[in-house]
Amino acid sequence: MSDATAEKHVFQAEIQQLLDLVVHSLYTDREIFLRELISNASDAMEKLRHVEATEKDVHDAGLPLQVEIIADKEAGTLTIQDHGIGMTHDELVENLGTIAHSGTKAFLQAMKDSGKSPETMIGQFGVGFYSAFMVADEVKVFTRSWRKDGEGLVWTSDGTSGYEIEPAEGVARGTKIVLKLKEDQKEYAEEYRVKHLVETYSNFVGFPVMIDGKRVNEVEALWLKNKSEISDDEYKEFYKFQAKAFDEPQYRLHFSADAPLEINALVFVPSENPENMGFGKVDPGVALYCKKVLIDPEPKGLLPDWMRFLKGVIDSADLPLNISRETMQDSALVRKIGTVISKRVLKMFDKEADADPEKWRAFYKKFDRFFKEGVATDFANKEALAKLLRFETSMTEAGEVAGLKDYLSRAKDGQEEIYYIVGNSRDQIEASPYLEAFKTRGLEVIYFTDAVDEYVADSLAEFDGKKLRSITKGGVDLDDAEVEGEALSEEETTALCEFLKTEFGDKVTKVGAGKRLVDSPVVALVPEDAMTPQMRQMMKAMDENFSDEVKVELEINPRHELIKRLASAKDDNADLAKMVAGQLLDNALMAAGLLEDARDTVRRMNELMAKALG
Incomplete structure (x- = not known):
């Protein structure tokens, strides 16, 4: 550049400080620079559109509104050009050399006063242009204003002490960097x-982005389009593009909101669960745009961790971003956006589950772990998630499932609890x-057969005001029921219970007659705060030294023939009665899953069989 024609400027002190921050400490990923420059170009063309609506005399009115990028490997240069609003001489100085519009001074003062790092302090200051100096030794900005009397100019700087401005011939309207x-x-x-x-960061910019003419x-x-303008095939193709997926979406949520936040969202629910395919825990799949x-x-x-299987886009113009657009400055606002989306997704799931129960069951079977994880970890949405759970019960056929709303619709009048049992399989549960x-009594019982179901029941605790209660634990209060068979007298029952308590010692906390049994002679009940066998097995698998001795309450069935004979044998043949x-x-x-050492059991069984055979 000729010294005779160049107009030299020194950067204001604040701009110099900003450049140092941008180049050396602000951006964590240098490739962000291109996104910033393309965004600036897009903004300039948006402004031109507004100008064209009100002004007649626009220079080079026929130029296409697109971002043109030229990568020159031999010259070692990268050029980004737009035909937007362009800049005058004063605007060049104001926008690229001073703090007039960038808010830089306010930022630097705020950072100085707070003592915080630039990453946490920078807000919307419109200075993304300076990111170019992270990758460039020299930046030239060719520009011409949209005004008819505008002039071609070139702004040049190495990003250190200052910049130069001089006239330039043959400059089209807009800006070329x-x-x-x-x-x-x-x-x-x-x-x-x-x-x-471009494909990663700027694929959805509102203007064509051309690279070497393509x-x-x-x-x-x-x-951002109206739902009525989009076909199912377009939705499917967009899903496959955005999610890099090969399946088709099972459900989708497309909505816009203006209050309390401006949000445009398009969220897809996959039809296949990648975590079931051995890929491990997947990363969040809903991208954030501004x-x-x-x-x-x-x-x-942004969204609860259990929603990580979702794919799609959330776009909010309200986001106050840091200068590099790499992190959200206002985490409270981000949480608010996440809350809005989460509730919308759950509402969509609830609606779909009611509209087509069979489709929901098929989907839930593949994705149930996510919903169960949500019940245990997402307190704010626990009640809504509970409505979506499905499980087999004592009133469903094998393989058929129901929800908690279905359960309550069949509950007895006055039933205040939701009964459940944890087991390894339906067959095992029904044999207990x-x-x-x-x-x-015609009381429905939920069958929890998944390894994580116990966590779900403990985390949920209640649904619609009804407490979830395990039927394997003490404290369940049942009404009297008509049961066939003559029972031991109250005196005989008391005597047998005392005999058994003496024989078992501290192995049991209590022996008594109850209302639970019909066909079985005895049942072991664990305390309400005790771990279930499944939980104990899990803890033992994680820690071989884990020990948790459970003291059970033994309930006998005074109508059972074996119990009645035992009551007689305790007086007539004490040794046999004890065995x-x-x-x-x-x-x-054993039925409760609490017998860990069966050696004595086998030895005793052999003795009893020998006695039975005389």
Whole structure:
């Protein structure tokens, strides 16, 4: 540049400080620079559209509104050009050399006063342009204003002490930025690398982005279109593009909101669960955008972790972003956006589950772990999630499932509890003595057969004001029921219970007659605060030294023939009675999943068989 024609300027002190921050400490990923420059170009063309609506005399009115990028590997340069509003001489000085519009001074003062790092303090200051100096030794900005009397200018700087402005011939309306790349940043002069950056960050910019004459961003930002204008096939293709998926979406949620926040969202629910395919825990799949520009492809903490299987886009113009658009400055606002989306998704699931129960059951079977995880971890949405759970019960056929709303619709008048039992399978549960009293009384029992179901029941605790209660634990209060068979007298029952308590000692906390049993002689009940066998097994698998001795309450059935004979044998043949009593206790512990050492059980059983054979 000729000293005779160049107009030299020194950067204001604040701009110098800002440049140092941008180049050396603000951005964590240098490739963000291209997103910033494309966004600026898009903004300039949006402004031109507004100008064209009110002004007649616009220079070069026929120029196309598109972003043109040229990667020159031999020259080591990258050029980004738009035909937007352009800049006058004063606007060049004001926008690129001073703090007039950027808010930089306010930022620097706030950072100084707070003592915080730039990453946490920078807000919307419109200074993304300076990110170019992270990758360039020299930046040239060719520009011409939209006004008829505008002039062609070139702004040049190495990003250190200052800049120069001089007239330039043949400059079209808009702005052309030419980056002379640093030696270690020459990768950005490779066409394939630049194309990847556009596809990653700027694919949905509202204007065509051309690289060496070819359009790159051909997929529309469907989330900003009216639903009535989009076909099912377009939705499916967008899902496959955005999620990099091969399946088709099972459900979708497309909505816009203006209050309390401006949000445009398009969220898809996959039809296949990748975590069931051995891929491990997946990352969040709903990307965050601001005005069609990608902010974070996998935003942590935006949605509850259990929603990580969702795919799609959330776009909010209300986001106060930091200068690099890499993190959200106002986490409270981000949480508010996440809350709005979460509630919308749950409402959509509830509606779909009611509209087509069979489709929901098929989907739930593949994705049930996510919903169960949500019940245990997402307190704010626990009640809504509970409505979506499905399980087999004592009143459903094998393989058929029901929800908690279905359960309550069939509950007995005055029933204040939701009964459940945890087991390894339906067959195992239905062979246990715990169900007898409930089936006799027509009380429905939920079957929890998944390893995590116990966590779900403990986390949920209640639904619609009804407490969830395990039927294997003490404290269940049942009404009297008509049961066939003559029972021991109250005196005989008391005497037998005292005999058994003496025989078992501290192995049991109590022996008594109850209302649970119909066909079985005894049942072992665990305290309400005790771990279930499934939980104990899990804890033992994690810690071989884990020990948790459970003291059970033994309930006997005074109508059972074996119990009546035992009552007589305790007086007539005490040794045999003690052996039978020990076997009954072990049988009850076995049914409860609490018998860990069966050696004595086998030895005693052999002795009893020998006695039975004389």
